[in-house]
Amino acid sequence: MASTSETCCTTDLKVGFMGAGRMAYAITRGIVNAGLVRPSNIIVSDPSPLMKNEFEELGVAFTDDNKEVVARSQLIVLSVKPNMVKPVLQEVSSLISKDNIIVSIAAGIKLATIEELLPSGTRVVRVMPNTPVLVQAGAAVLAPGSAANPRDAQLVAQLLSSVGICEQASEKLLDAVTGLSGSGPAYAFAAIEAMADGGVKMGLPRDLAMKLAAQTMLGAAKMVVETGRHPGQLKDEVCSPGGTTITAMHVLEKNGFRASLIDAVEAATKRAEELGQQ
Ligand SMILES: NC(=O)C1=CN([C@@H]2O[C@H](COP(=O)(O)OP(=O)(O)OC[C@H]3O[C@@H](n4cnc5c(N)ncnc54)[C@H](OP(=O)(O)O)[C@@H]3O)[C@@H](O)[C@H]2O)C=CC1
Numbered sequence: 089m090a091s092t093s094e095t096c097c098t099t100d101l102k103v104g105f106m107g108a109g110r111m112a113y114a115i116t117r118g119i120v121n122a123g124l125v126r127p128s129n130i131i132v133s134d135p136s137p138l139m140k141n142e143f144e145e146l147g148v149a150f151t152d153d154n155k156e157v158v159a160r161s162q163l164i165v166l167s168v169k170p171n172m173v174k175p176v177l178q179e180v181s182s183l184i185s186k187d188n189i190i191v192s193i194a195a196g197i198k199l200a201t202i203e204e205l206l207p208s209g210t211r212v213v214r215v216m217p218n219t220p221v222l223v224q225a226g227a228a229v230l231a232p233g234s235a236a237n238p239r240d241a242q243l244v245a246q247l248l249s250s251v252g253i254c255e256q257a258s259e260k261l262l263d264a265v266t267g268l269s270g271s272g273p274a275y276a277f278a279a280i281e282a283m284a285d286g287g288v289k290m291g292l293p294r295d296l297a298m299k300l301a302a303q304t305m306l307g308a309a310k311m312v313v314e315t316g317r318h319p320g321q322l323k324d325e326v327c328s329p330g331g332t333t334i335t336a337m338h339v340l341e342k343n344g345f346r347a348s349l350i351d352a353v354e355a356a357t358k359r360a361e362e363l364g365q366q
């Protein structure tokens with residue numbers, strides 16, 4: 089895997105999103121807050137006006153017409169659910185030219201499937217981001233399509249690097265990326281909630297328990313990222329001989345904590361593969 093995070097100016101880039109849901113909002117708000125793209129250069133489309141106000145508060149244009157997004161954008165993010173990729177691309181395909189870059193964030197949907205639905209030679213980049221892009225702490229991996237050039241991959245990497253990390257990998261790894269970092273925030277949120285519940289069970293007020301649980305996860309992740317040390321080694325340093333942590337670790341091991349997480353990543357990866365076959 090190669091890290092791709094060069095910087096240059098993209099503020100004049102016209103960016104569109106087809107599908108104005110949770111992920112489109114997270115990426116839009118992230119790149120606007122990072123100052124990389126002018127909000128007035130962004131347009132999103134969705135048949136449902138549910139998120140219209142949120143996008144307009146960012147200064148981003150909202151329409152119910154996917155074709156307007158294509159007409160007004162150079163880089164177009166396909167941010168509908170996987171089952172809507174085909175109908176949406178069929179709707180706009182005749183308007184896509186070689187000047188456009190199509191970025192798909194749809195779980196499981198292969199580059200070949202997208203390319204087949206678009207004019208020959210269309211530049212496509214497949215990406216698996218995650219929701220922490222909203223707070224500039226995303227983790228994304230991209231795979232360029234057959235007609236995308238290195239500058240296209242670099243541009244997409246630059247956008248996503250403004251809201252977290254962005255790696256490039258072979259497309260065959262993207263379903264596993266989906267199972268790990270795409271879905272992973274949900275595992276972490278569940279862990280934070282459960283740790284807070286434990287604190288509440290042992291008498292802590294809810295707000296204190298939640299604050300401590302979230303900060304503990306943040307701090308632990310930061311230590312792994314910033315020290316580069318193995319998480320097992322960092323875990324050992326918390327475990328005093330005969331102390332509280334090793335006692336708790338024993339309970340986690342007996343309950344299959346690590347095996348559950350491995351199983352979860354495997355199950356999500358397989359589900360992404362299934363989504364790509366539908
Ligand atoms: N959520 C996440 O954490 C991540 C999601 N993804 C991928 O991102 C994509 C979007 O996910 P997410 O944002 O969670 O989903 P959402 O359901 O929140 O967003 C999708 C939006 O697309 C709208 N939509 C439906 N039909 C059309 C259409 N014909 N044209 C334009 N928009 C349409 C939906 O409207 P309506 O609800 O009315 O149908 C909805 O608002 C998915 O493919 C998912 O696999 C990738 C990484 C992480």
Ligand SMILES: O=C(O)[C@@H]1CCC=N1
Nearest residue numbers: 195266269270271272
């Ligand atoms: O749950 C899903 O299918 C999407 C893809 C990764 C995160 N959310």
